[in-house]
Amino acid sequence: MEELRRWYAVRTHPRKEFFAKQNFENQSFRVFLPSTIRIVRHARKVKETLSPLFPGYLFLHLAKSEENWITISSTRGAIGPVRFGNYYPPVPDWFIEGLMERANEKGIIPVGMKEKYGFSPGDKVRFKGPNDTIIEGVLKALDGKDRAIILIEMLKREVEAKVPLLNLRAA
Numbered sequence: 001m002e003e004l005r006r007w008y009a010v011r012t013h014p015r016k017e018f019f020a021k022q023n024f025e026n027q028s029f030r031v032f033l034p035s036t037i038r039i040v041r042h043a044r045k046v047k048e049t050l051s052p053l054f055p056g057y058l059f060l061h062l063a064k065s066e067e068n069w070i071t072i073s074s075t076r077g078a079i080g081p082v083r084f085g086n087y088y089p090p091v092p093d094w095f096i097e098g099l100m101e102r103a104n105e106k107g108i109i110p111v112g113m114k115e116k117y118g119f120s121p122g123d124k125v126r127f128k129g130p131n132d133t134i135i136e137g138v139l140k141a142l143d144g145k146d147r148a149i150i151l152i153e154m155l156k157r158e159v160e161a162k163v164p165l166l167n168l169r170a171a
Contacts, residue, residue: 003063006090007032010058010072011079017052020077027075030061034099036111039122046122053099053109057082059091117168124171125150127163136171137161 012020021033038051052058060072060081069088073080081088102109119125121139127150129135137150140160148165151158 003065005030005061005063007059007061007093007096008067008088009082009091010060011082012056012058012077013079014056016077017055017058018050020075021058023076024058024060024072024078027071029066031058032061032096032100033058034103034109035107036109039120041122048122050108053111059096061096117165119168119170125168126171127167127169139168 010020010024017033021031024031034053035050036053037048040047040049067088069081069083072078083089099109104110119139121141123139124136125139125148126134126136135152137152140149140151142165143149143162146165147162148168150161150163150168152161153159
């Protein structure tokens, strides 16, 4: 009979979640690190990076015999399990299962604007302009609840335009 397993949250060093995950997997622990795609802008460049959904944390699925907190705390990249004194609270199975169900085939949990509208900042979008002309641009940001700021190329310059969010479509 297989031993009952429970999920536990483990704190990691800043920006070392993936490093800690690899080290736990090297020790044959079952690890879940919910991740998402984050858009990073720097020097007029936009790129997508894989980022933890809960920065500074990952989850281990442990049997009672594997609850060696000293080993877990000394794993490179990890700080230690979440605890309150000598109590190590398990994370409810339904919470972890809910996250796993939302993950796509690559294990990435989609969140944010892309899921709601089909595009996010940095994506090419189009909208109907005057006289039913189709105008294409790059989504810069949302401006309130119902407007978006679009960068449109005009005369070899990028110009900002505010347009109704409902008029936008992914290009």
